[in-house]
Structures are given as C-alpha cells and as structure tokens.
Amino acid sequence: MLTPEEKHFYEENGYLLKKHLVPLDWIAQVKQEIEGIHERMAAQPPEGVTVSWEVYDDPAKPKRIKQLMHSETVSPALNRILRGDAMLDIVEALIGPDISLYHSKLLLKAAHDGTSIPWHQDYAYWKRDDNHPLMINCQLAIDEATLENGCIQYVPGSHKWGLQEHERKKQTFGVFLPGHYREREDAVAVEMEAGDGVFFNSLIIHGSAPNTSRKDRRMNTFAYNVTGNSLTQCREALRGKEI
Numbered sequence: 001m002l003t004p005e006e007k008h009f010y011e012e013n014g015y016l017l018k019k020h021l022v023p024l025d026w027i028a029q030v031k032q033e034i035e036g037i038h039e040r041m042a043a044q045p046p047e048g049v050t051v052s053w054e055v056y057d058d059p060a061k062p063k064r065i066k067q068l069m070h071s072e073t074v075s076p077a078l079n080r081i082l083r084g085d086a087m088l089d090i091v092e093a094l095i096g097p098d099i100s101l102y103h104s105k106l107l108l109k110a111a112h113d114g115t116s117i118p119w120h121q122d123y124a125y126w127k128r129d130d131n132h133p134l135m136i137n138c139q140l141a142i143d144e145a146t147l148e149n150g151c152i153q154y155v156p157g158s159h160k161w162g163l164q165e166h167e168r169k170k171q172t173f174g175v176f177l178p179g180h181y182r183e184r185e186d187a188v189a190v191e192m193e194a195g196d197g198v199f200f201n202s203l204i205i206h207g208s209a210p211n212t213s214r215k216d217r218r219m220n221t222f223a224y225n226v227t228g229n230s231l232t233q234c235r236e237a238l239r240g241k242e243i
C-alpha cells in the first residue's frame with residue numbers, strides 16, 4: 001500500500017521507487033529460471049516469446065538479449081510476482097482496481113555489452129485512436145542497478161508535458177525522442193537493489209545508459225493497463241492469454 005506522501009510523490013514526479021517490493025528468495029528463483037537465457041533463446045525461443053537482440057559491429061561477440069517479451073512464460077516466478085498482492089495493491093492505488101496485464105518483459109542489459117535505451121515515453125508505443133495514457137509500468141530489479149551498469153533514469157514531472165514527438169531510427173528497434181542517448185541534466189538516475197521496484201507513468205520521459213561494468217543489469221518490466229481503456233488491447237491481451 002502507499003502512504004499519502006508516496007502517492008503525492010508519484011503524482012508530481014511520475015515515478016515512485018518501492019524498496020524491497022519482492023522478497024529475495026523470489027528473486028533467487030527468477031535468477032535460476034533465467035540462467036543461460038541468452039544461449040537458450042539463441043537456440044530456440046519458445047512459441048509466443050519475442051526476443052530483441054543487441055546489435056553489435058563486432059560479429060565475434062556472443063549473442064545477447066536486449067529485451068524478451070512475455071517473460072512470464074519463461075519464468076514461473078515472474079508470473080507469480082506480477083499477480084501477487086504486493087504488486088497489485090500498489091498498481092491499484094495508482095490506476096484503480098480494474099487492472100489488466102499489458103505485458104511482462106525482461107530487460108537484460110548484459111555486462112560490458114548492454115547498450116543504451118534512448119529517451120522516450122512508453123505511450124509513444126502504446127497510443128491508439130481508442131486509448132488513453134492510463135497504463136503504468138513497474139520495473140523490478142533482478143540485479144543491483146547502478147549508474148555504471150545502466151539503471152533507469154527519469155525526467156521528473158515530464159509525464160505532465162503530454163506526448164512528445166518521437167522518431168524511428170533505422171539502427172534502433174524502437175521510437176525515441178530525437179537524438180541518441182546522452183546524459184540529461186534534468187534526469188534522475190534511480191539506483192536499485194535486487195527486489196526493489198520502480199513504478200512509472202506511461203508518459204514520463206525515461207532512458208538508460210550503456211552497461212560499462214562487469215555486472216549484468218537484469219530487470220523485468222510489468223506493464224499494466226486499466227481494463228476497458230481499449231477494447232482492441234483487451235482482445236489482443238486475451239488472445240495472448242496475458243490477462
């Protein structure tokens with residue numbers, strides 16, 4: 001549950017860090033279930049799992065996953081966490097009681113090789129004619145996340161600026177604010193311990209630096225929507241059995 005101060009912080013800043021959201025024995029189980037995931041997915045991703053790979057100039061580098069969509073199907077512990085009271089009580093406090101899972105995605109910023117995520121708003125991906133920016137994300141730290149290994153960074157209050165113009169770059173897999181990742185003076189780095197979760201608004205500007213350290217920075221993001229925000233999305237979610 002959230003205190004009035006935490007709720008106010010979220011409303012003003014667009015994000016909220018919850019320390020020790022998930023117990024460490026659950027995190028240990030997630031770690032066990034995703035052991036060797038790069039190699040396993042390179043061999044044969046299971047049906048329904050979508051993998052975005054890091055793209056390197058050096059062909060000798062081992063294949064590294066950047067993001068893995070539908071992570072709840074590769075890790076039963078993630079599936080349990082996303083449905084647990086600790087998570088849903090906070091989501092409910094922030095978006096109300098009618099909650100659908102939008103998606104669950106592993107964000108694996110591998111040691112040395114994990115690349116940056118340029119600044120963007122998630123709603124730039126999720127906007128449809130028939131929905132509103134009501135979705136919320138919770139990024140869960142599986143490893144310690146620091147500035148050095150590419151923790152998430154937010155521009156506080158930017159969720160109040162409306163949807164900004166994004167562009168699609170040939171060499172990247174998504175849409176981002178113009179320009180590549182670079183430090184921003186108005187951004188706040190949210191360093192996390194394993195088990196911490198950070199909740200954030202679908203309009204907040206966020207991004208992350210490359211992993212220049214020897215430590216992996218593995219996170220999972222759980223995105224939730226308000227049920228009925230979009231009929232189209234609810235049908236898609238049902239087809240993918242995500243609800």
Ligand SMILES: O=C(O)CCC(=O)C(=O)O
Nearest residue numbers: 107117122151152207208
């Ligand atoms: O992996 C990260 O650091 C950020 C990922 C992200 O921003 C996203 O998936 O929207």
